[in-house]
Amino acid sequence: MKTLVVAEKPSVGRDIARVLGVTGRGTGCLTGKDYTVTWAVGHLVSLKEPGEVDERYRKWSMACLPMLPEKIPLKVLPATKDQFEVVKKLMNDAETEKIVCATDSGREGELIFRYIYEMAGCKKPVMRLWISSMTDAAIRAGFATMKPGSEYNALYLSARCRSEADWLVGMNASRAFSLKYNAHLSIGRVQTPTLALIVKRDREIETFVPDDYWELTADFGDYKGVWIDPEKKDTHIPSREQAEALKKKVSGKTGVVTECTREEKRTPPERLYDLTTLQREANRKYGYSADKTLKLAQSLYETHKLLTYPRTDSRYLPNDMVPKIARTMQLLPEPYASFVKAVAPIKKAERIYDDTKISDHHAIVPTDRAAKLDGLTADERNIYDMVARRLVAAHYPDQRAMATRILTDVEGERFKTNGSVTIEEGWRALYRDEKKDAKADAKELPPLQPGDTREVVKTSVKASKTKPPLPYTDDTLLKSMEDAGKTIEDEELREKMKDAGLGTPATRAAILTRLIDVGYAERKGKTLRSTEKGRTLVKVAPGEMTSAVTTGKWERALSKMARLTGEEEMNTREARFMDSIRRFSTYLVDFAVHKAPGARFPEEARPAAKKTTPQRSSGKKT
Secondary structure, eight states: OEEEEEESSHHHHHHHHHHHTOOEEETTEEEOSSEEEEEOOSOSEEEOOHHHHOGGGGSOOGGGOSOOOSSOOEEEOGGGHHHHHHHHHHHHOTTEEEEEEESOSSHHHHHHHHHHHHHTTOOSOEEEOOOSOOSHHHHHHHHHTOEEGGGGHHHHHHHHHHHHHHHHHHHHHHHHHHHHHTSOOOOOTTHHHHHHHHHHHHHHHHTOOOOEEEEEEEEOSSOEEEEEBTTTTBOOBSOHHHHHHHHHHHTTOEEEEEEEEEEEEEEOOOOOBOHHHHHHHHHHHHOOOHHHHHHHHHHHHHTSOOBOOSOOOOOOBOGGGHHHHHHHHHHOOTTHHHHHHHTOSOOOOGGGBOGGGOSSSOOBOBOSSOOOGGGSOHHHHHHHHHHHHHHHHTTSOOEEEEEEEEEEEETTEEEEEEEEEEEEOGGGGGGTTSHHHHSOOOOOOOOOOTTOEEEOOEEEEEEEEOOOOOOEEHHHHHHHHHTGGGGOSOHHHHHHTTTOOSSOTTTHHHHHHHHHHTTSEEEETTEEEEOHHHHHHHHHSOHHHHSHHHHHHHHHHHHHHTTOOOHHHHHHHHHHHHHHHHHHHHHHHHHHHHTOOOOOOOGGGOSOGGGOOOOOOOOSOO
8 A cells, every 4th residue: 555645746755755665657756666746847736727617607797796616626727637537547546555745834825725626526634744844853753743634624724715705706807897897997905005006106206285294414523413403303494594594503513412312223134934025125136026026936846846835925034944044044045154153162142942933934044964065046045045045144142233322513503413333243244345334334433421511614515305104125115015004004903903913924026026017007117007007907906806904814814724623613714704795795896886996998908898807815835
């Protein structure tokens, strides 16, 4: 009797097979004495399209909406039907005794396997392989600690509810609004509120009216100060006349130091990367799109085995990884090895270990595999460098700096002076070559005391204008998506949803790509701007679809669902959640028919909508 291992991709399947000593080749699989290893090639099975669920839905008609089937059946995807038949045959083969689910360790990976298992009509026992690294040691350890697949039923329930909810809302809303406006429109629970963020920012930029202001600087010889309003704590002077009057008032006069404080400031190392933080920083540093960073990190995880699982929302490590991280750091190549030697013997960095802040996976870190950087592309090396440098920096001491603040009074007017001088470089030693850290310290300020006097030897007035908000980049939009729950005005709801954002780290890159693909947004250099089609959609869509509140509530409910343990409670939560989704789908259709305002979409956005099924919201894994 054999054990069948089902991986998510051929490359992962081959790695697992090598570790298990499985070398025989078969069609769509690898075979051995005790194991057969096969793979899914991503999604082999999906929910049926509306016309496949019910013949009535083949015709695009408002009379057929809302579409609310009691059950949404599964179908085998035509493009990968041959591989599905391979997996199905192996699952039901008389020689197969049990099955190992080795798809990616997360909500969508669980969904991929369960859909295949259900479509194959398999009833054999399942064990779950749950790993965060593709090194040989991690795979062996994962097989040694597998749990029954039933322990992940709640995770599957959450994934299935997400999939069916996106189908119901996306299909109904997309059809209803496409029919209403005779335009091919795609509406989804994550992509539409994300689009609304871009549209809102673009409108703020377009309607922004700059205000003129002036700033007055006084030169006291061995230091300078900027005029400040003591009540508003603001350096802006609203008119040139007022600025010139202040300049005349203080020029050549004597200033008295009223306050001089020196305080040591400590800046701890940055925490480790989760996927969103890695994508944001790679966009700032290298201009990479969120999707490109994800693909690079996935390659370093899957192909090169140099990074741990990238689709994580945690920036922490479990306490039991302390010895492993020490080994990992010792194996890092140059230039990191020199920095590691400087902190040897390696001690536990308390800030990055917290078992309570880890869900499915821990932070992204290098694996305990000796890295051959010459085998990486320049882009892959950039991502590896960011992750490796961040891990080493986390074990360095804080940066220490002496911050000085001076207030000088001249004829009743206040001038502020701030300065900072590094005392100990600490973790910033790893970033000496970067612009933001290569900037020299401010000129050291003189050792002043309250009561000291200085003559104003020179004054200058600088004219400026207030600036509009900056257009979104991948970096800033990912941050806004992540923090969407924190921007809700209702204080009680904001507190309940403080950890709820738009999408998940694993899906956000796909959402940005989707917005561009359907013509709602476009890239202009490094920025993301809305198109006329996107702005029109946000104008006509109901507030419930353009607000972060709706999807934030859903994501919060799904996350809670994934942590349930009792079968009865799972069934109750599932029924309650899906009932709310059906009611919402009905509301969206009713809104499109009776309440949506008049609007005209661009001509180029008008293919024959009735012959095309728009994609529902991109909640699937990329």
